[in-house]
Amino acid sequence: MTDTPVKVIVDLSKPKGERESIIPLTDEEIAERDAQAVQAEAERVEQEAIEAQKAADAQAGRDALVTLGLTEAQINALLGA
């Protein structure tokens, strides 16, 4: 059994020392949170794939320029690297 996640509510209308409440999330909030976790993981995987594709495209572009006869220095100057 896992502990129910909690949220910290700080009611600033109350005097100092009485403001903080630790409240367990409702079933609805937990379901929303679980859905967000799935979405966050999907976004992470998608972002990694995008970054990998960018790197592959950049390398393929460099390789193509080398094939055309450009030197490494010329390519760097061209790309502002």
Next chain:
Amino acid sequence: MAYELIETIEVGAGGAASIEFTSIPQDGVDLVCLVSGRATSSSAGGIEVRLSGDTSSNYLQRNLLGTGSGVSSTGGTDTAFQLATNPSTYTSNTFGNMSFYVCNYTSSATKSIKVDLVSENNAAAGFQRLISGHWNNTAAVTALKIFKPGDNLAQYSTASLYKIY
């Protein structure tokens, strides 16, 4: 211009899904929230900040990013400001830091936002962001929620809320 601390909160054992300041005093000019945070999972998504319970797509931001291996810029509109903090994979016991600034938080105009943040990690991977933001809502800021979707803020994460007048 003076900073006045309204409240500081530290997350206790077991972590917390969110910290939410409610009934924010309306006698300041600007509002600043300083966060020292760490997530309990390794997911890359960052923490988010939502104002006055507004879940509409009223949060616009433009980011300058550094990752430790490159720089980039991004931007967009979302249902909360998209920020960042240390994931659990970063060096143990390190926390990311963030300053979240709201201009004229009691006004009936839409609000300008400024954020700067850094992660802490004893490795090449580490991020920094400068963010110019806009909360497209004319309501006063009466509540501020810090959360990481699907995750917890780790124990010893802190949030301090200041008003500036």
